[in-house]
Amino acid sequence: MNLMYHSTRSRSNKVTASQAILQGLSKDGGLYVPDSLPKLDKTIEELSKLSYQELAYEVMKMFFTDFTEDELKLCISKAYDDKFDTKEIAPTVKVGDNYYLELFHGETIAFKDMALSILPHLLITAANKNKIEDEIVILTATSGDTGKAALAGFADVKSTKIIVFYPKNGVSSVQEKQMVTQKGDNTFVIGIEGNFDDAQTGVKEIFNNNDLASKLKEAGYILSSANSINIGRLVPQIVYYIYSYVSLFKSGEIKLGDKINYVVPTGNFGNILAGYYAKSMGLPINKLICASNENKVLYDFFKTGKYDKDRDFVLTSSPSMDILVSSNLERLLYSIGDQEEEGTLDLMNSLNNKGYYEISKDMLSKLDDFYGGWANNSETCKTISEVYKETGYVLDTHTGVAANVYDKYINETKDDTKTIIVSTASPYKFGDNVLKAIYEGEIPSDDYQQAKLLEELSKVNIPLAVAELESAEVRHNAICDKSEMEKSIKNILKIV
Numbered sequence: 001m002n003l004m005y006h007s008t009r010s011r012s013n014k015v016t017a018s019q020a021i022l023q024g025l026s027k028d029g030g031l032y033v034p035d036s037l038p039k040l041d042k043t044i045e046e047l048s049k050l051s052y053q054e055l056a057y058e059v060m061k062m063f064f065t066d067f068t069e070d071e072l073k074l075c076i077s078k079a080y081d082d083k084f085d086t087k088e089i090a091p092t093v094k095v096g097d098n099y100y101l102e103l104f105h106g107e108t109i110a111f112k113d114m115a116l117s118i119l120p121h122l123l124i125t126a127a128n129k130n131k132i133e134d135e136i137v138i139l140t141a142t143s144g145d146t147g148k149a150a151l152a153g154f155a156d157v158k159s160t161k162i163i164v165f166y167p168k169n170g171v172s173s174v175q176e177k178q179m180v181t182q183k184g185d186n187t188f189v190i191g192i193e194g195n196f197d198d199a200q201t202g203v204k205e206i207f208n209n210n211d212l213a214s215k216l217k218e219a220g221y222i223l224s225s226a227n228s229i230n231i232g233r234l235v236p237q238i239v240y241y242i243y244s245y246v247s248l249f250k251s252g253e254i255k256l257g258d259k260i261n262y263v264v265p266t267g268n269f270g271n272i273l274a275g276y277y278a279k280s281m282g283l284p285i286n287k288l289i290c291a292s293n294e295n296k297v298l299y300d301f302f303k304t305g306k307y308d309k310d311r312d313f314v315l316t317s318s319p320s321m322d323i324l325v326s327s328n329l330e331r332l333l334y335s336i337g338d339q340e341e342e343g344t345l346d347l348m349n350s351l352n353n354k355g356y357y358e359i360s361k362d363m364l365s366k367l368d369d370f371y372g373g374w375a376n377n378s379e380t381c382k383t384i385s386e387v388y389k390e391t392g393y394v395l396d397t398h399t400g401v402a403a404n405v406y407d408k409y410i411n412e413t414k415d416d417t418k419t420i421i422v423s424t425a426s427p428y429k430f431g432d433n434v435l436k437a438i439y440e441g442e443i444p445s446d447d448y449q450q451a452k453l454l455e456e457l458s459k460v461n462i463p464l465a466v467a468e469l470e471s472a473e474v475r476h477n478a479i480c481d482k483s484e485m486e487k488s489i490k491n492i493l494k495i496v
């Protein structure tokens with residue numbers, strides 16, 4: 001029996017996993033969710049004998065039931081190979097008393113690689129399975145890291161084009177360079193005069209534009225998404241929650257049945273939602289600590305039950321979390337709202353029309369799995385500096401937000417449960433702000449000189465992803481207004 005998927009906003013249209021991956025977003029604007037969440041069918045002891053790739057198969061086979069074993073295993077082996085600079089793929093390291101789950105060992109040195117290394121393979125397999133002959137156009141809005149990871153994943157993949165929109169003034173210098181130097185004739189990168197929310201809203205509108213969809217269809221294109229609204233992004237992220245739990249068990253840090261916390265630096269709520277799904281599947285998780293930067297809309301939500309996007313958008317030192325509309329929260333609302341599609345639809349309509357929504361007391365009481373915290377730039381900087389002074393380990397700015405929030409959590413709750421801090425990017429990606437935290441001398445303005453200095457201070461070699469930027473040619477320089485995204489796409493695809 002296949003596990004089917006339906007929209008968070010209506011149950012009328014059921015699709016298979018491969019169809020949900022192909023479509024990205026449901027036609028009604030909702031996000032695809034599985035009809036039921038599978039339960040782990042192996043014990044932690046059994047899981048502890050598996051490699052990352054084998055564990056990935058165990059998880060994905062429960063969700064992507066219309067893929068054959070061979071198909072899934074092939075996707076997994078193509079994704080999690082020596083593109084990662086460590087055999088473990090997602091190592092958990094102990095630094096001082098803390099555990100960090102390092103998710104930045106992939107090609108573009110941010111956690112987006114964990115899912116975007118496999119998404120292109122899942123998508124192509126899904127297209128074959130559904131006898132799609134159209135060319136697939138991947139539309140992606142990025143706050144900095146998804147863009148590069150998706151470009152790297154889809155570059156020169158047959159029968160696909162990828163178009164990435166990023167906020168022109170809202171990403172780090174290394175992030176921007178990584179994107180605008182992307183090779184591949186099927187890759188397109190556009191800076192927009194606007195912020196990430198503008199880019200994401202624009203992409204969602206394009207998905208819901210029926211007129212455009214039929215023009216695209218006529219021209220032989222179908223749209224899909226590499227954002228975490230795509231269920232093909234979310235499921236691969238469940239794997240590393242289980243893998244890291246098992247790692248602590250294997251190294252004797254925890255005993256069978258022990259619960260642990262995770263602190264997750266959060267933006268679009270994709271990463272932490274995968275943790276919630278892992279917990280729902282039976283992984284012994286105590287709290288999921290949601291760490292925000294100054295765009296602390298999620299912190300306020302967990303405190304009050306009111307989600308209010310009507311506030312100033314702040315550019316912070318953790319740009320990949322500069323988000324006011326966290327798309328994947330819709331999937332959580334759906335889960336805690338007793339899976340009532342109409343209820344989710346009402347909340348989302350309220351968000352669109354009034355700029356806010358408020359959940360019921362009953363729903364709020366079901367948010368006990370979460371704890372919300374936030375940190376501003378100077379607090380984050382202070383934490384990065386302290387961790388470096390005490391241990392020599394260098395956190396990137398996003399992980400710095402998480403580590404600061406974890407300190408606050410301990411102070412407030414005195415909870416001594418073992419906790420994993422999810423480390424979402426290499427410090428090399430945000431060299432400027434990381435150096436400000438750990439170096440007292442003058443910081444060079446050139447990215448490469450910054451990387452050299454960081455190498456000296458951190459004793460971690462400059463990753464290839466950064467080293468190769470030094471000589472990379474800029475291949476993309478398009479800029480458009482946030483109102484012109486549809487026009488840009490039509491230009492690229494030569495549609496009138």
Ligand SMILES: *Cc1c(COP(=O)(O)O)cnc(C)c1O
Pocket residue numbers: 110111112145146228265266267268269270271272320321398424425
């Ligand atoms: C994308 C990103 C985040 C936020 O993850 P979400 O799944 O959007 O919540 C945090 N840190 C880094 C470095 C990222 O690239």
